[in-house]
Amino acid sequence: MKHQHITVDKTVDQQRRSLMGKIVAAPLAMGLASSFTTAVSAAPRETTYGGLNNSRRDFEFEGTFLNGAYMHPVATGAADAIKQYLDARLMNAGQQQVNMSGDRDTAIKLFGKLFNADADELAWIPSTTVAENLVVDGLGLHEKGSVVTDVYHFSGSLFMYNEFAKQGLKYTIVEARDQRIHVEDIAKAIKPDTRLIALTLVSNVAGFEHDLKAVCDMAHAKGVMVYADIIQAAGNTPIDLHGSGVDFAACSTYKWLMGDFGIGIMYARRDSQAALKRSQIGFRQEGKVITHYLPMDKPGYPLIETQATSGLSGIVGVGTLGNGAVAALAYSLGYLDKLGLDNIKAWRQPLLQQLQTEMPKLGFQPLTPVDSTSAIVSFAFNDDATKLYNKLQKAGVSVTVYRHYLRIAPSFYNSVTDIERLLGALK
Known part of the structure; x- marks a missing residue:
């Protein structure tokens, strides 16, 4: 099937460079159709915290982000870890703290x-x-x-x-x-x-x-x-x-x-x-290496003896x-690890159940088994994808919109309020 790409303003690479930035195209080669993700900049950042263990406070994205299956936001602590790593690349005074x-x-x-x-x-x-x-x-x-x-x-x-x-x-x-x-x-x-x-x-x-x-x-x-x-x-x-x-x-x-x-x-x-x-073979496989050609090496032949590491x-x-x-x-x-994967799974279940109950009432056809417990739920629709995209964009709600279905992927920082905001935008 020939793909029909919907382009909205910027390229995928530009979005990835700016992480959760402005309106972007996000064509994914699904063998079905193109897709684009709704942006998250239309609504102000949450001023109150929520999510599992109040985890929303650990993230800086704006709006309502229900799109972890596309690209999950990193926590501010992970961003700080990258910044610290850059000390090693800058060769500055902080490089000694990088391991x-x-x-x-x-x-x-x-x-x-x-x-x-x-x-x-x-x-x-x-x-x-x-x-x-x-x-x-x-x-x-x-x-x-x-x-x-x-x-x-x-x-x-x-x-x-x-x-x-x-x-x-x-x-x-x-x-x-x-x-x-x-x-x-x-x-x-x-x-x-x-x-x-x-x-x-x-x-x-x-x-x-x-x-x-x-x-x-x-x-x-x-x-x-x-x-x-x-x-x-x-x-x-x-x-x-x-x-x-x-x-x-x-x-x-x-x-x-x-x-x-x-x-x-x-x-x-x-x-x-x-x-x-x-x-494929490369240096990360190196286990035992003995050379006979470098300064102070013991003379010998062959000039290099190698053995791959185990595992x-x-x-x-x-x-x-x-x-x-x-x-x-x-x-x-x-x-x-601190949040606990069992806790994460349990946290999202009411959100998924709410979507499975309410989305069909709005005319969306379920594509996900009703007893599914994964973090992804999808629904088909007959409307124009661009029209649907614009509604979600205006409401500051981010999901992935395909030509005839949308994918919703709540994470542990989401709450019932986020689901209600999505449902309200779709009404």
């Missing part, structure tokens, strides 16, 4: 604590999509085997598999029924040569959440591995990586983890790492990280 390796260690430990994974099962990556490419390459799926995925998998991943199919990779897409992807339908799609099931744990389209353990149990019984894109769940929903049985998972950090662009974390179960070959980093680690984003992530993961 980049310490930030990396802190973030990895907190990620493992939050999502039940060990440090040797985690590795830094540039993005979620890079991790999925590393899995496809590492399993040798271009040469042997096939993949099963579904229509709720991230559109960039579906694009990837479709392009790889032109090079010979075999894959099958499972369709949705009743706004869900059913485990039995995934099972029926598995063929004798299927080696991987690739899915998005929480759909960025409408918030459907897979039963990850059920999928993994079914897949492993058939000798198939599972990869999960967890970007729309990590940071807002409890995830048990060990308990689920998932082989591989990954997420970038600029959404619900409240990090920034340019870094992500990949998970590979310890027992599953042996199936991955190193498709996932020794398989997929490559090069330089966005250390400013790591500094923000180290702070944010600690913040999320």
Whole structure:
């Protein structure tokens, strides 16, 4: 399907540079239509605090922001961490207070604590999509085997598999029924040569959440591995990586983890790492290195002897990280740990229920299962998208508007007042 992009004033990159700035276009390659996010500058900043544990006071965005699935705001503490990191880049007097390796260690430990994974099962990556490419390459799926995925998998991943199919990779897409992807339908799609099931744990389209353990149990019984894109769940929903049985998972950090662009974390179960070959090699994989060509080296041949480090980093680690984003992530993961992912999930449930009850009364068709507990709820509409966008823009309410549906993603800093403001703007 040809995409029809709706452009409203500025480009996506300009918006990302100014974070939650003015009116912007935000086309997302959903395979369905273009989208744009409503701005947050039309209403004055809240003067009273709200949210879980009064958390609204820790953020500086203006208006009513119900758009965490697009790009979650960072807390002021995370912004301060980035500013402190910049002391190291400025080489000023504050640089001694910056500990980049310490930030990396802190973030990895907190990620493992939050999502039940060990440090040797985690590795830094540039993005979620890079991790999925590393899995496809590492399993040798271009040469042997096939993949099963579904229509709720991230559109960039579906694009990837479709392009790889032109090079010979075999894959099958499972369709949705009743706004869900059913485990039995995934099972029926598995063929004798299927080696991987690739899915998005929480759909960025409408918030459907897979039963990850059920999928993994079914897949492993058939000798198939599972990869999960967890970007729309990590940071807002409890995830048990060990308990689920998932082989591989990954997420970038600029959404619900409240990090920034340019870094992500990949998970590979310890027992599953042996199936991955190193498709890319770089210094972040370095373990033991002995040289025989530098000053004071002991003469020897070969001139360099190398051995990769253990764990996932020794398989997929490559090069330089966005250390400013790591500094923000180290702070944010600690913040999320203190709030508690169970508390975050429980906090938003009344907000989601209110939306599921009231939005149909305004003529919006639910796209999300009514029993869904993810942080995303979507509704279809017949109105002109630009007209709807303008109404929300005028009210200072930010959600993501697509050509014929809108996506609402409340976070822990939101309250019933925010939902009522959205509903009032749509009436």
